[in-house]
Amino acid sequence: MGRSVKIEKVDVSVTSPGRNFVTLKLTTSDGVVGLGDATLNGRELAVASYLRDHVAALLVSREAHNIEDTWQYLYRGPYWRRGPVTMAAISAVDMALWDIKGKVAGLPVYQLLGGRSRRGALAYGHASGTTVEALFTAINNLLDDGFKAIRIQTGVPGLAKVYGVGSDQLAGQKYDYEPSGRTAVPIEEDWDTAAYLRHIPGVFEAVRGVFGPALPLLHDAHHRLTPNQGAQLGRSLEPFGLFWLEDCTPSENQEGLRRVRSQTTTPLAIGEVFNSVFDYQTLITEQLIDYVRSSATHTGGITGLRKLMDFAAIYQIKSGFHGPTDVSPVGMAAALHLDVAIHNFGIQEYMKHNEQTLGVFRTSYTFVDGLLDPGEKPGLGVELDEEVASALPYTPAYLPVNRLLDGTMHDW
Numbered sequence: 001m002g003r004s005v006k007i008e009k010v011d012v013s014v015t016s017p018g019r020n021f022v023t024l025k026l027t028t029s030d031g032v033v034g035l036g037d038a039t040l041n042g043r044e045l046a047v048a049s050y051l052r053d054h055v056a057a058l059l060v061s062r063e064a065h066n067i068e069d070t071w072q073y074l075y076r077g078p079y080w081r082r083g084p085v086t087m088a089a090i091s092a093v094d095m096a097l098w099d100i101k102g103k104v105a106g107l108p109v110y111q112l113l114g115g116r117s118r119r120g121a122l123a124y125g126h127a128s129g130t131t132v133e134a135l136f137t138a139i140n141n142l143l144d145d146g147f148k149a150i151r152i153q154t155g156v157p158g159l160a161k162v163y164g165v166g167s168d169q170l171a172g173q174k175y176d177y178e179p180s181g182r183t184a185v186p187i188e189e190d191w192d193t194a195a196y197l198r199h200i201p202g203v204f205e206a207v208r209g210v211f212g213p214a215l216p217l218l219h220d221a222h223h224r225l226t227p228n229q230g231a232q233l234g235r236s237l238e239p240f241g242l243f244w245l246e247d248c249t250p251s252e253n254q255e256g257l258r259r260v261r262s263q264t265t266t267p268l269a270i271g272e273v274f275n276s277v278f279d280y281q282t283l284i285t286e287q288l289i290d291y292v293r294s295s296a297t298h299t300g301g302i303t304g305l306r307k308l309m310d311f312a313a314i315y316q317i318k319s320g321f322h323g324p325t326d327v328s329p330v331g332m333a334a335a336l337h338l339d340v341a342i343h344n345f346g347i348q349e350y351m352k353h354n355e356q357t358l359g360v361f362r363t364s365y366t367f368v369d370g371l372l373d374p375g376e377k378p379g380l381g382v383e384l385d386e387e388v389a390s391a392l393p394y395t396p397a398y399l400p401v402n403r404l405l406d407g408t409m410h411d412w
């Protein structure tokens with residue numbers, strides 16, 4: 001059975017280098033450390049408590065090598081299944097166990113997942129502007145930074161704040177958008193779907209006019225449209241050949257995508273708020289999407305995400321893993337090991353973490369010539385500086401909420 005490796009110690013770190021992160025640290029009887037990302041934006045303490053108060057005691061003296069059994073134990077054992085908090089907790093344990101297995105084996109995790117299927121993972125970066133001119137500057141900054149694919153978000157005339165739009169950049173500057181406000185309660189933003197639907201096609205026309213037909217362009221409608229409005233937008237963007245249109249409609253109602261799919265050929269990406277394969281069942285079996293947007297942090301770790309991608313592969317659906325700054329560098333590393341190993345890879349989101357965050361999490365993944373790579377270090381390849389982390393305690397912060405102009409609560 002190979003040498004036994006027991007989990008001896010369980011620690012949960014909550015730190016806030018510019019934004020809050022929850023990290024699980026498992027230490028084995030041989031002193032091998034495994035890290036897992038358990039960050040659930042705006043509800044971080046709920047997962048930290050779930051791990052500290054309900055999971056930690058269940059892990060001590062368990063066999064660290066039995067990843068699948070531990071996954072099933074934490075999924076079926078509590079009786080109450082799924083949900084963002086439970087699945088973020090399971091995800092963190094799973095990532096930490098793969099980290100340990102890689103370190104014990106002396107191999108980077110992607111080697112345990114079957115080795116390389118590609119030289120590196122094509123990444124997309126975030127460009128935004130309150131105006132089209134400001135957007136052009138942001139796109140040029142990303143191209144200069146080596147990105148080969150770009151997500152476009154812009155201001156909408158008449159709306160003060162719109163999802164994904166950071167400060168307008170000068171040449172050489174970086175995208176600084178951080179949606180979570182360090183406020184005691186969420187900030188409220190206004191939304192006007194009609195104004196948005198009128199404005200967006202013109203933005204893509206302008207961008208294609210300047211940057212040409214070949215540059216892969218992505219856009220995130222961030223769950224704000226009805227299925228028919230999603231169809232409208234998808235169709236109006238067809239002339240501009242998008243890489244994908246993301247979260248065009250809230251997809252708890254998976255069948256709503258039948259309406260969108262029947263009306264447009266614009267590729268569709270969905271799933272960053274999902275936390276299990278069951279959330280995708282209709283979307284995948286009816287080929288209503290082209291890209292799976294889940295992250296390892298929210299969908300059951302490397303074990304859960306790999307199974308989801310094996311299911312998606314049957315339907316020629318590819319990965320487009322969620323990689324915003326609220327997925328920690330540990331969660332990003334886990335995604336990258338899958339990105340280079342799985343066959344049905346599509347693209348990887350890469351919203352770069354700030355220097356303060358990278359002062360807490362020492363990473364070994366690289367970004368060269370538009371491609372991300374997990375690196376060759378055994379395990380996941382990320383270390384947590386606990387001293388620096390403990391000096392930056394949790395700070396209350398919430399994602400904004402959205403209201404229509406008449407005050408109706410809407411999807412942010």
Ligand code: CS2
Pocket residue numbers: 041179220222272323324325326349399
């Ligand atoms: C977004 C996220 O990156 C994306 O595609 O949808 O930034 C999302 O808003 C955040 O992860 C929410 O925490």
Ligand code: MG
Pocket residue numbers: 220222246247272
């Ligand atoms: Mg998104």
